[in-house]
Amino acid sequence: MRRSLYLTALLFIVILLLLQHQSISSQTAVEEPQRVYEFLDDNQECLKCHGQAYYYYYNDWIERDVKERMNPYRIVDSAQFYESNHWNFRCIDCHSEDYSDFPHPGELRMEPKYECIDCHGGDEDYAQYNFEGIEEEFHKSVHSSKHSADFTCWMCHNPHTYEINARSNENMKEFILYDNEICLSCHADVSKYQLLTNLDNPNILDKHGWLPNQGLHFKNVRCIECHAESNEILVAHNIQPKEKAVKRCVDCHSKNSLLLASLYRLQFTDERSIAGFTNAAMLEEAYIIGANRNYYLNRLSIGLFGLVLIFILIHAVLRMTLKHS
């Protein structure tokens, strides 16, 4: 008896470990072809100063080399740049060639900045990303409607570092963290937040104090799951006013969870139920009570419960009738 108990416990642990192993192996990233950087030398002309915390130049007036601190808002991390979506761009693809003069001409400070749609709009190569849809949704969002032209794509997506995540990163925890950091870069940093408003930045933790297992939610879903309206574009850009944020737990914790149309959108193109588990693709990343119920277990439990009730009913009726007779 004792030996069979030990064996059962051992088997249970082995199954758990195997399942975990499967889940880790399924997260292995897809190999990307080796990148060939064409503009390293061209860009180095800029990055030799803008890629550093300090830069050097020869000062003609005082006739000597000078070491200066680079404005931190003008530093481009070259490692991040060459990892980003725009890795194979030359600096002058987006910035004026006149920056090659030093000191840079003062009027270049007024140089207009391109926005995503300026390059990606109407381009067949980027049709799958639906930049037009993103643009439209963004203009409906509270970010655009409250702050108008001051709020551009660059507020959230740094063109020097931004990488697509939802489509390419198979490690969901990583891309959730990446996306949430974009929101927190303003909403947890008063200096950036107050670029566009004079209001005090609300404390994120206090404002979400009502949320049970707060840490777990923050790690497993993106801010936009509750704060943006999803439609046909992959990553929702229509950020809603705070009054319209999703606050009913059951909107996600149910069979037709909102997460199917947002966080798990890519995973649910085909099969939604595996081995009876509703929304089974979610199980690779998380377990969501209410959304991952098992069809077979539910049927079995209802059947068994019904049988027990029928047994009780028959037993009670027999007891009463036989007693009376």
Next chain:
Amino acid sequence: MEGKLYLYPVWVRLWHWLNAMLCLLLIISGVSMQYSDPQYPLIRFDWAVSIHDIAGIILSLSYLFFILGNLLTPNGKQYLFRLKGYFRNIAKQARYYAFGIFKGEDPPFAITEDNKFNPLQRFSYVFIMYVCIPVIVITGWYLLYPEYFLHDIFGNRGLHITDIIHVVMGFLISLFFVVHVYFCTIGKTPLSNYRSMFNGWYEKH
């Protein structure tokens, strides 16, 4: 008292009714979460979570109280049995419930102070109190703090499997609950066993 046995001391009765209330709250709030539906909520999801969490924590404490009570008083002996020949006794009791009871037969096992449960009762109480409740309490604490405990070893699958075990145990306890409520009507009168759990005195058939 003639025809009566004092079987249920005060602490057992207090624990029993507290346990019953908590189980009922846990079953209803648990079912509400498991079958959550925005259109037809049994209990609002966040309320169900709070009720389930609070009732679960109190149940854990009441379970510790039950274990201590059984260790420190003779009540604990009522849950011990020898495995050898025990299933024959269970079958005898089951046969009585299935047939004998309708023919007016006497119960096969007399209730005494040293033997206050029949074999089927004892087996089901041991299974519920020493298997289902500990498992559901442990898995419940894990689900309450999923970011701690086993997560580093078993990851998300651990949470999933733990929840399935928790739900299956909850289902078995809810089945037991219904059957227990019904079988308690089998006494001297349909209400006498309920009465005895209030006043402590068991009324003999």
